[in-house]
Amino acid sequence: DIQLTQSPSFLSASVGDRVTITCRASQGISNFLAWYQQKAGKAPKLLIYAASTLQSGVPSRFSGRGSGTEFTLTIGSLQPEDFATYYCQQLNTYPLTFGGGTKVEI
Amino acid sequence: QVQLVQSGAEVKKPGASVKVSCTTSGYTFSTHAIHWVRQAPGQGLEWMGRISGYNGNRNYEQSLQGRVTMTTDTSTSTAYMELRSLKSDDTAVYYCARAPLGPYINFDYWGQGTLVTVSS
Numbered sequence: 407d408i409q410l411t412q413s414p415s416f417l418s419a420s421v422g423d424r425v426t427i428t429c430r431a432s433q434g435i436s437n438f439l440a441w442y443q444q445k446a447g448k449a450p451k452l453l454i455y456a457a458s459t460l461q462s463g464v465p466s467r468f469s470g471r472g473s474g475t476e477f478t479l480t481i482g483s484l485q486p487e488d489f490a491t492y493y494c495q496q497l498n499t500y501p502l503t504f505g506g507g508t509k510v511e512i
Numbered sequence: 513q514v515q516l517v518q519s520g521a522e523v524k525k526p527g528a529s530v531k532v533s534c535t536t537s538g539y540t541f542s543t544h545a546i547h548w549v550r551q552a553p554g555q556g557l558e559w560m561g562r563i564s565g566y567n568g569n570r571n572y573e574q575s576l577q578g579r580v581t582m583t584t585d586t587s588t589s590t591a592y593m594e595l596r597s598l599k600s601d602d603t604a605v606y607y608c609a610r611a612p613l614g615p616y617i618n619f620d621y622w623g624q625g626t627l628v629t630v631s632s
Contacts, residue, residue, distance in 0.1 A: 438616070438617075440619070442557075444557075449609075449622035449623065449625055450549075450607075450619070450622060451622075452618055452619055452620050455616065455618035455620075456618075461618075461620065493557055495619075497616075497617040497618065501559055501573045502559040502562075502617075503559060504556060504559065507556045507557075
């Protein structure tokens, strides 16, 4: 199975900060990677797919980069509604797997 | 608009089975697969498996093989996930999510989640 390692697992930040989360895959997955945001008690929400394509309706302050084994999610200017947990997911090979999550808190 | 609506919360005893439904609307069922993801309390996301809305092809997470069965009813655009021989660590919120068939999978719409509690 492909393992995804997210870092950091916890991030403390302020409104207006630029934030970057990293996701490393245990083997190459081309650009078959997605990012999700999850708030407490809610289903995850798709932010980015194909490593860098912004899902319709997602603010442009979110961006994704990477290919192969290293990927990043950047929030350009953190807004109050962005405080949540973020997950990466590889979609290259079954079983599909998720990273362990990064909780972004004030 | 696309909607995935799941069945309600369940409480089960160890060893029992649970069947969760995911009723879809707002899109053509056969153009997407339904994936199932679960989340234990305070934990991360775990992919369980998927079933194609086109031909019923399935892929299951190996650790659940033999205990999980995913099915669809194309007449009602509904997907089902049955988990048998329940254990306490199957206590989780279970989500269904749709993903387009084809090379670029992404889970663009999710159900609201179904809490399954396994307790004696």
